[in-house]
Amino acid sequence: MAVSAAETTVTGREQYRALAFRRIVILVLLTVALCFSIALDMALGPANYSLSEVLSALADPAGVAAQLRVIIWDIRMPIALMAVTVGASLSVAGAQMQTILSNPLASPFTLGISAAASFGAALALVGGVALFPGAIQYMVPLNAFLMAMAAALFVHFASTMRGVSVETIVLLGIALVFTFNAALSLLEYLASEQALAAVVFWTMGSLTKATWPKVWFTAGVLVVTVPLFMKDAWALTALRLGDDKAASMGINVRRLRLQTMMIVSLLAAIPVSFVGTIGFVGLVGPHIARMVVGEDQRFFLPGAVICGALLLSVTSVVSKMLIPGAILPIGVITALVGVPFFFVLIFSNRRRAW
Amino acid sequence: MRLTSKTRALAAALFLSTAWPVLAETINIEDVTGRNVEVNAPVKHMILGEGRQIYFLAALEKEAPFQHVVGWRDDLPKADPESYDAYLAKYPEIAKLPTFGGMKDGTFDIEQAVVLKPDVILMNVDAKTATEEAGYIEKLAKVGIPLVYVDFREKPMENTEPSMRVMGQLMGKEQVAEDFIKFRADSIKRVTDVLDKNNPKKPVVFVERAGGYSDDCCMSFGNENFGKMVEIAGGINMAKNIIPGTFGTVNPEQVIASNPDQIIITGGNWDKYVPGGAWVGVGYGADLKEAKRKLEALTKRPAFTGVKAVEDGNVHAIWHQFYNNPYQFVAIQEMAKWLHPELFADLDPEATFKELHARFLPLDYKQGYFVSLKDM
Numbered sequence: 001m002a003v004s005a006a007e008t009t010v011t012g013r014e015q016y017r018a019l020a021f022r023r024i025v026i027l028v029l030l031t032v033a034l035c036f037s038i039a040l041d042m043a044l045g046p047a048n049y050s051l052s053e054v055l056s057a058l059a060d061p062a063g064v065a066a067q068l069r070v071i072i073w074d075i076r077m078p079i080a081l082m083a084v085t086v087g088a089s090l091s092v093a094g095a096q097m098q099t100i101l102s103n104p105l106a107s108p109f110t111l112g113i114s115a116a117a118s119f120g121a122a123l124a125l126v127g128g129v130a131l132f133p134g135a136i137q138y139m140v141p142l143n144a145f146l147m148a149m150a151a152a153l154f155v156h157f158a159s160t161m162r163g164v165s166v167e168t169i170v171l172l173g174i175a176l177v178f179t180f181n182a183a184l185s186l187l188e189y190l191a192s193e194q195a196l197a198a199v200v201f202w203t204m205g206s207l208t209k210a211t212w213p214k215v216w217f218t219a220g221v222l223v224v225t226v227p228l229f230m231k232d233a234w235a236l237t238a239l240r241l242g243d244d245k246a247a248s249m250g251i252n253v254r255r256l257r258l259q260t261m262m263i264v265s266l267l268a269a270i271p272v273s274f275v276g277t278i279g280f281v282g283l284v285g286p287h288i289a290r291m292v293v294g295e296d297q298r299f300f301l302p303g304a305v306i307c308g309a310l311l312l313s314v315t316s317v318v319s320k321m322l323i324p325g326a327i328l329p330i331g332v333i334t335a336l337v338g339v340p341f342f343f344v345l346i347f348s349n350r351r352r353a354w
Numbered sequence: 355m356r357l358t359s360k361t362r363a364l365a366a367a368l369f370l371s372t373a374w375p376v377l378a379e380t381i382n383i384e385d386v387t388g389r390n391v392e393v394n395a396p397v398k399h400m401i402l403g404e405g406r407q408i409y410f411l412a413a414l415e416k417e418a419p420f421q422h423v424v425g426w427r428d429d430l431p432k433a434d435p436e437s438y439d440a441y442l443a444k445y446p447e448i449a450k451l452p453t454f455g456g457m458k459d460g461t462f463d464i465e466q467a468v469v470l471k472p473d474v475i476l477m478n479v480d481a482k483t484a485t486e487e488a489g490y491i492e493k494l495a496k497v498g499i500p501l502v503y504v505d506f507r508e509k510p511m512e513n514t515e516p517s518m519r520v521m522g523q524l525m526g527k528e529q530v531a532e533d534f535i536k537f538r539a540d541s542i543k544r545v546t547d548v549l550d551k552n553n554p555k556k557p558v559v560f561v562e563r564a565g566g567y568s569d570d571c572c573m574s575f576g577n578e579n580f581g582k583m584v585e586i587a588g589g590i591n592m593a594k595n596i597i598p599g600t601f602g603t604v605n606p607e608q609v610i611a612s613n614p615d616q617i618i619i620t621g622g623n624w625d626k627y628v629p630g631g632a633w634v635g636v637g638y639g640a641d642l643k644e645a646k647r648k649l650e651a652l653t654k655r656p657a658f659t660g661v662k663a664v665e666d667g668n669v670h671a672i673w674h675q676f677y678n679n680p681y682q683f684v685a686i687q688e689m690a691k692w693l694h695p696e697l698f699a700d701l702d703p704e705a706t707f708k709e710l711h712a713r714f715l716p717l718d719y720k721q722g723y724f725v726s727l728k729d730m
Binding site: 045047067075127128140193197326328 | 429432433564567568569570571572573593595596597598601602603604605606607608610611612622624625626627628629656657659660674
């Protein structure tokens with residue numbers, strides 16, 4: 001009897017190791033795909049530089065012609081990297097949103113964060129209203145950020161009230177979405193043609209706004225927040241078993257939920273205020289990650305980071321190559337690129353996806 | 355049935371009060387959509403389905419452009435605040451004119467229109483779908499208000515002349531309308547004749563839409579609008595094969611790759627929307643020194659690195675509102691002069707614009723619509 005029990009333990013351990021190994025391999029493969037996509041984004045463009053020219057501009061920026069240097073370092077690279085940081089941020093935000101609200105439809109936008117950001121940006125674009133006086137040249141992103149955080153804080157404090165369930169939070173968020181959308185429509189109705197065009201363009205999202213400071217900023221937020229989630233990886237995984245089971249394991253469910261919600265708001269609000277509304281990534285990035293590496297946060301979290309980054313990076317390539325020379329709004333392309341892939345995963349993966 | 359007869363009497367009284375003093379004859383007008391409409395002309399009371407129709411009405415009614423207007427859409431102060439302010443300063447009573455919201459969206463308040471009792475409603479072709487969906491033409495016909503379509507925006511090159519003629523008929527100012535049409539046609543011919551005769555090499559032109567309005571670089575025009583105007587002025591619109599529709603965004607890198615000979619940036623005073631922004635504030639009575647400084651700053655952006663137009667100083671700014679403005683023939687002249695300075699050395703667009711104001715418009719001319727890095 002003792003021998004067979006030991007055998008079971010051994011095979012269980014082996015199975016676990018094999019599973020972990022397989023998940024690591026998937027993550028590595030996804031990372032390789034991401035690197036390839038970034039390289040493609042850097043190499044392709046209407047200027048038609050050869051690969052060797054691109055490489056020499058990367059290796060020795062001072063030694064190449066000014067035009068080549070500007071195209072690689074100031075035009076292509078910020079866009080390529082911004083796609084990665086924004087995609088990763090939104091995907092992680094969506095992943096944790098789905099985890100803490102135990103709702104497969106949750107995304108950074110469910111709680112009205114994106115709608116609030118759009119409204120804030122429109123306030124600046126239509127009325128020239130600066131919510132944060134002083135920094136006029138950053139009025140649009142600052143307005144978007146402040147409104148997004150205001151919405152997030154509202155949901156946060158509402159959810160600290162007694163007797164508020166997860167479902168109530170989701171409903172509250174959806175109510176916020178409708179409120180801000182209505183307010184946005186009103187602003188659009190009152191707007192001048194010029195301002196209206198700017199608002200519509202803003203809400204479609206655009207990576208052409210990317211600059212180096214914005215890239216560093218979004219990357220910095222990721223570097224700070226992802227380890228915070230990693231620290232709570234086990235607790236967040238346990239949360240997926242249900243609040244009661246998680247609580248029985250000694251997890252302060254309420255605190256964990258509130259804390260995660262604050263970080264998620266930050267993760268969602270910052271990229272949105274820089275590049276405008278980019279939907280879909282925050283919803284589907286985490287689902288793709290969940291399908292390929294499962295629910296365990298130690299794999300799920302990096303999986304969500306990489307899937308989101310990959311999705312938006314590929315979108316960035318497509319948005320500039322679809323009509324050579326033109327740039328299509330990235331918010332429009334994201335869904336077109338992601339949906340077919342998502343369908344394939346759903347239909348090939350007969351196991352329950354949620 | 356006493357109520358009915360009372361109502362009938364009231365309606366008759368109303369009818370008499372409006373119809374009696376007007377000694378007008380009924381004329382048949384064919385509008386730009388080919389509809390035949392019966393209108394009592396000359397028109398005494400009219401509703402402008404778009405506020406910017408005043409650009410044309412003003413050319414017909416130089417002394418008192420608003421004397422027959424009883425209501426208008428509120429788009430002029432939104433789309434062209436400088437012109438609105440200039441009109442407001444001269445005709446303060448327009449602040450009190452009843453306004454309508456976005457008629458294009460079909461939100462036209464028909465009740466208010468009926469109460470204002472106009473002899474005609476002048477509608478832009480843009481609003482045709484919305485107007486027809488709501489059945490406004492039939493509803494208005496029941497109370498005897500005809501609706502006439504004009505178009506200065508969707509197909510300005512084809513429809514401006516017939517639209518102007520229709521308005522001339524309505525106002526009983528056929529001769530003024532013909533004079534305006536001739537002045538406009540001559541101004542355009544002044545450019546196209548020279549180009550046809552000399553057949554010069556056409557420079558590649560990048561038109562940047564509202565440069566500096568936001569952080570994004572390189573919004574531009576496809577085949578229509580400024581894209582078309584540049585082609586009439588003897589240039590090749592860089593984005594014509596890139597942008598499928600009228601508006602779109604060009605990859606900043608494409609500007610470097612295409613290496614345009616000339617760059618024209620549209621601008622306007624957008625201080626209300628983007629305070630202290632990088633836009634070039636050209637327009638009615640603009641500070642051209644400041645505009646030139648900002649234009650120069652825009653050439654420092656990555657997308658313009660080492661581009662021929664920048665190296666040669668062939669970077670210009672033009673008033674953005676020319677994009678749907680009837681006076682765009684002046685813009686065509688100015689662009690032709692920028693693109694072919696030697697061919698059009700003796701052409702003076704400024705003088706054309708001055709003459710337009712002196713002969714046709716109630717407002718005094720003020721410069722500020724154009725600036726170029728080549729300007730002293």
